[in-house]
Amino acid sequence: MQVVSTRDAECRRSAEQAVLEGIAPDGGLFVPELFPSLDLTAAYNKANAGYQQLCAYILGMYFDLDGQTLIRIAEGAYAEFSDPHVVPLHKLDGRTAMMELYHGPTLAFKDLALQALPRLMKAALAKTGQKENVLILTATSGDTGKAAMAGFADVERTAIQVFYPEYGVSAMQKLQMATQEGVNVAVCAVNGNFDDAQTGVKQMFEDRTLRDAVRKAGYSFSSANSINFGRLIPQVAYYVYTYAKLVADGTIKAGDKLNFSVPTGNFGNILAAYYAMKMGLPVGKLICASNSNNVLTEFFESGVYDKNRTFFKTMSPSMDILISSNLERLLFELCERDSKQVRVWMDDLSDKGSYRLPDPLREEVRKTFYADFCTEEDTREAIRNIYAQYDYLMDPHTAVAVQVLGKYRRATGDDTPCAAVSTANPYKFPQDVLFSVNGERTDDAFNAAQRLSECTHTSIPPQISELKTKPVLHNHAVEKDGMLSAVQGFLDRLRKE
Ligand SMILES: *Cc1c(COP(=O)(O)O)cnc(C)c1O
Numbered sequence: 001m002q003v004v005s006t007r008d009a010e011c012r013r014s015a016e017q018a019v020l021e022g023i024a025p026d027g028g029l030f031v032p033e034l035f036p037s038l039d040l041t042a043a044y045n046k047a048n049a050g051y052q053q054l055c056a057y058i059l060g061m062y063f064d065l066d067g068q069t070l071i072r073i074a075e076g077a078y079a080e081f082s083d084p085h086v087v088p089l090h091k092l093d094g095r096t097a098m099m100e101l102y103h104g105p106t107l108a109f110k111d112l113a114l115q116a117l118p119r120l121m122k123a124a125l126a127k128t129g130q131k132e133n134v135l136i137l138t139a140t141s142g143d144t145g146k147a148a149m150a151g152f153a154d155v156e157r158t159a160i161q162v163f164y165p166e167y168g169v170s171a172m173q174k175l176q177m178a179t180q181e182g183v184n185v186a187v188c189a190v191n192g193n194f195d196d197a198q199t200g201v202k203q204m205f206e207d208r209t210l211r212d213a214v215r216k217a218g219y220s221f222s223s224a225n226s227i228n229f230g231r232l233i234p235q236v237a238y239y240v241y242t243y244a245k246l247v248a249d250g251t252i253k254a255g256d257k258l259n260f261s262v263p264t265g266n267f268g269n270i271l272a273a274y275y276a277m278k279m280g281l282p283v284g285k286l287i288c289a290s291n292s293n294n295v296l297t298e299f300f301e302s303g304v305y306d307k308n309r310t311f312f313k314t315m316s317p318s319m320d321i322l323i324s325s326n327l328e329r330l331l332f333e334l335c336e337r338d339s340k341q342v343r344v345w346m347d348d349l350s351d352k353g354s355y356r357l358p359d360p361l362r363e364e365v366r367k368t369f370y371a372d373f374c375t376e377e378d379t380r381e382a383i384r385n386i387y388a389q390y391d392y393l394m395d396p397h398t399a400v401a402v403q404v405l406g407k408y409r410r411a412t413g414d415d416t417p418c419a420a421v422s423t424a425n426p427y428k429f430p431q432d433v434l435f436s437v438n439g440e441r442t443d444d445a446f447n448a449a450q451r452l453s454e455c456t457h458t459s460i461p462p463q464i465s466e467l468k469t470k471p472v473l474h475n476h477a478v479e480k481d482g483m484l485s486a487v488q489g490f491l492d493r494l495r496k497e
Contacts, residue, residue, distance in 0.1 A: 019230035022223030047244035110147035153182030226268030235272030257284035289404035294373035303362035383436035
């Protein structure tokens with residue numbers, strides 16, 4: 001299908017081309033020209049045939065690729081997942097299911113999209129006949145970086161460089177990135193926060209001199225961040241799959257509404273749920289759960305998006321974000337696809353750091369979205385209580401979704417069944433999880449993992465234990481204004497290979 005830029009209705013591309021470009025030349029994000037409509041009966045059948053079948057079905061609604069290619073992409077993407085269901089559901093009680101998205105190679109939900117993206121890119125290179133290879137620049141708040149490198153490592157005709165905030169990721173996240181193998185990967189720490197890294201990457205995409213240098217080296221830029229259309233669509237699949245599975249096991253009846261509670265940072269994950277709803281999935285409320293960086297809570301409450309605020313480092317670092325990129329795609333739908341209006345808001349955001357939604361639109365968005373946040377203490381409490389009550393261990397990001405779901409139910413009395421989105425394995429954050437469960441503190445992440453395993457009788461995933469002995473291959477760190485020369489250095493390296 002065709003996609004258009006959120007900032008210019010005239011800027012149109014094929015979905016395959018959009019995956020290769022990552023972001024529109026005007027700085028906008030690519031969105032589908034229209035939402036295909038979901039045939040729920042077909043979706044139930046596909047889901048029963050397996051996650052890969054359903055995923056290929058959803059991808060095929062957006063990408064003009066043949067059936068065999070689609071199945072190959074889906075099967076390849078989820079081959080390394082440790083659970084045969086890919087996205088297993090864990091019932092806490094009759095109306096709450098944990099939707100576990102962390103069984104991929106890097107133990108975070110990012111794998112669902114980032115194992116599919118390189119395969120989609122390969123198919124897009126073949127389909128469009130693009131001659132240049134693809135150079136991916138990506139900012140990460142912790143999990144994207146590792147998942148993107150794991151997806152792209154040694155994939156022909158691609159190279160990837162990742163920038164992460166030096167003091168803004170967990171010890172395990174940092175080690176996961178520093179030990180990544182592959183001739184076509186590079187990792188660089190930035191002395192700043194995630195927004196600095198993300199802004200730096202966006203500026204480099206717009207830097208003409210750099211673009212020329214990249215082209216001369218035989219590459220074109222793309223992104224593996226959730227602004228890439230190719231990340232969004234694979235994420236739609238797990239919302240449809242979860243719905244179908246809950247119908248199959250009798251938790252809901254076909255056609256009943258289902259709520260989703262999503263721990264949110266860059267608004268990519270929850271936006272995929274919104275897209276599923278636009279396609280016809282019976283969604284009740286989308287609960288947007290934030291940590292202390294509650295810019296989205298305030299936005300849904302007051303209609304004002306204001307990034308001028310204190311930045312908090314929390315135990316859910318992948319949500320420590322003040323500029324939530326994918327919100328732009330929601331704004332586009334809200335104002336009935338008025339790209340001029342979106343441009344005004346985005347210009348206000350970059351000039352003044354804020355913009356305001358008119359009251360009628362704020363009322364409109366609140367029909368679908370409910371937003372709240374939780375403090376660090378709330379997060380610890382959720383981990384402790386859910387473990388004590390259900391013997392179920394959650395990572396801090398997931399805990400935010402569960403805590404905010406509780407707040408939602410108390411505030412509204414809405415008892416609709418809900419899937420809470422579980423985005424990371426708790427062993428990615430062993431110190432905070434251990435402290436939350438039983439008050440033990442240790443400075444060493446591996447010690448914490450060991451203690452956590454002993455206390456909770458759960459096992460440490462091999463991807464975590466192996467980090468202890470894997471050689472560190474990357475230790476490059478730069479100031480904010482050093483990102484450009486880091487890319488130039490990487491280009492030199494690629495040219496020599
Ligand atoms: C990226 C991430 C999030 C936030 O997802 P967005 O799509 O950025 O809203 C939540 N939890 C974990 C573990 C993540 O890695």
